[in-house]
Amino acid sequence: MSIDGTYQGKVTGPLGSTDCTLTIKADGTKLTGHASAMGIESEVKNGVVDGNSFSFQAEGNGPIGHMVLDIQGVAEGDGISGTVKFGRMKARFEGKRI
Numbered sequence: 001m002s003i004d005g006t007y008q009g010k011v012t013g014p015l016g017s018t019d020c021t022l023t024i025k026a027d028g029t030k031l032t033g034h035a036s037a038m039g040i041e042s043e044v045k046n047g048v049v050d051g052n053s054f055s056f057q058a059e060g061n062g063p064i065g066h067m068v069l070d071i072q073g074v075a076e077g078d079g080i081s082g083t084v085k086f087g088r089m090k091a092r093f094e095g096k097r098i
Contacts, residue, residue, distance in 0.1 A: 002026065003024060003026050003031075003049060003052065003054060003075045004024065004025045004026060005023070005024070005097045005098075006021065006022070006023040006097065006098050007021070007022045007023075007024075007079075007080050007095035007096060007097050007098065008020070008021050008095055008096065008098050009022075009080070009093060009094045009095025009096060010093065010094060010095070011037045011038060011084055011091050011092070011093045012091060012092050012093075013084070013089060013090065013091025013092065014089050014090075014091070015038065015064070015089075015091075018037055018038050018039075019037070020035070020036065020037030020038075020093055020095065021035070021036045021037070021095075022034075022035050022036075022080070022095060023035075024044060024047070024054070026049040026054075028049075029048055029049050029050065030047060030048070030049070031044055031047025031048055031049045031054050031055075031056055032044055032047055033047070033056075035056075035058045035069075035071070037084070037093070038062045038067075039060075039061075039062045040058060040059075040060035040061065040062045040067060040069070041060055042058035042059050042060045042069075043058075044056045044057075044058065045057040045058065045059065052074055052075045052076060053072075053073070053074050053075075054072070054073055054074075054075065055070070055071060055072045055073070056071050057069060057070055057071070058071060062086075067086045067087070068086065069084050069085070069086045070084070070085040070086070071083070071084050071085075071093075073093070078096055078097040079094070079095065079096050079097070080093075080094070080095045080096075080097075081093065081094045081095075
């Protein structure tokens, strides 16, 4: 199954829980798209796909100022899950394809 699609879910970490939306598209090993969570809207940057695993960066101004987020995840069926690292903090995310 393709990783392409729009996913809605939650990010849960030290700042609490917030809704997130991720729209992604794979082209070979390159991942593109758009992410929104924790008040940050960002294009997918440096996106990579390897099988059902993916990683990318997102950047923007969030609740604690300017943030660069490193996201790593896995897509399984219609779901995704993984981690978001920002500074010294780390959060988990889960979502379902809509």
